Amino acid sequence: AQKITQTQPGMFVQEKEAVTLDCTYDTSDQSYGLFWYKQPSSGEMIFLIYQGSYDEQNATEGRYSLNFQKARKSANLVISASQLGDSAMYFCAMREVGNGANSKLTFGKGITLSVRP
């Protein structure tokens, strides 16, 4: 069964610095997708970045990049130049493509990030 592990305690970063949020996953599928979502205190879930298991390059979206290490089964999110608005809960999620039409996401427990001014 697929599993996502996010074990970091609450993370703190100084404004304008970079921060890495860790995510490891477990799957027996060769084809899968990895996602990061942001949940601010207002509650909505905001899609940040996607990485496919066959993508050779690490995904980047603006200040977000995904450090994908397939052999280690890790998909860490890197946020560069942190801003106060980055303070939120961050979730790593996975979709196993082998399930075909079943596209459900399995989420980790999340990591709380606080950006200090």
Added chain:
Amino acid sequence: DSGVTQTPKHLITATGQRVTLRCSPRSGDLSVYWYQQSLDQGLQFLIQYYNGEERAKGNILERFSAQQFPDLHSELNLSSLELGDSALYFCASSDAGTGTHIQYFGAGTRLSVL
């Protein structure tokens, strides 16, 4: 704005009651997913619909049911509510045609069962 609309934003009800949560997916998205977020269980997949048909079921209780209508909006019905059903319920939609199946979430419905 994700383009996914959920109503209502907040719902307060009593144990034993029944409620309906509504979701309108992004324009063109055929898949709708429902998730439940609670403090003890985290984010859990409940059910998926694709173009009106049920595609996958997760940890959805028998007291809960869902459907997707011809205009692609979806409803999640929760009945015989218990205190433990208090949670944030999300709807998400995706476009299977992109291959990535990125799911875009609505703002959620916060359900409080008193």
